[in-house]
Amino acid sequence: MNAEVYIAKTDEHGNKKWVRYEVPCASSDRVAQVLRYIYEHIDGDIAYRPCFCKRGSCGLCMMVVNGKCVKTCLAAVIPVMHIEPLPLPVIRDLVVEFPDRR
Numbered sequence: 001m002n003a004e005v006y007i008a009k010t011d012e013h014g015n016k017k018w019v020r021y022e023v024p025c026a027s028s029d030r031v032a033q034v035l036r037y038i039y040e041h042i043d044g045d046i047a048y049r050p051c052f053c054k055r056g057s058c059g060l061c062m063m064v065v066n067g068k069c070v071k072t073c074l075a076a077v078i079p080v081m082h083i084e085p086l087p088l089p090v091i092r093d094l095v096v097e098f099p100d101r102r
């Protein structure tokens with residue numbers, strides 16, 4: 001299958017702009033795998049946090065997909081996805097500033 005993926009990138013003025021990608025994937029793939037594919041094969045300029053634990057425990061891969069906060073290492077791909085950063089201060093594209101946990 002191909003997934004139609006829209007990613008909220010940051011333009012030169014710091015505003016959000018949606019960029020569309022067509023990504024080959026399997027229905028068993030996770031959203032994080034789609035992001036990695038885009039980064040490695042289509043758009044190496046995209047900023048996102050790669051998965052750390054890959055099993056849902058660290059939370060560093062969280063993003064908003066189609067309006068819901070998800071852990072992208074666990075969330076299954078769906079045919080059309082709008083991926084944007086968490087509602088926190090955005091550093092660039094999908095990377096946000098997490099609150100200090102100390």
Ligand code: FES
Pocket residue numbers: 050051052053054055056057058059060061062071072073074
């Ligand atoms: S990579 Fe740790 S929760 Fe997804």
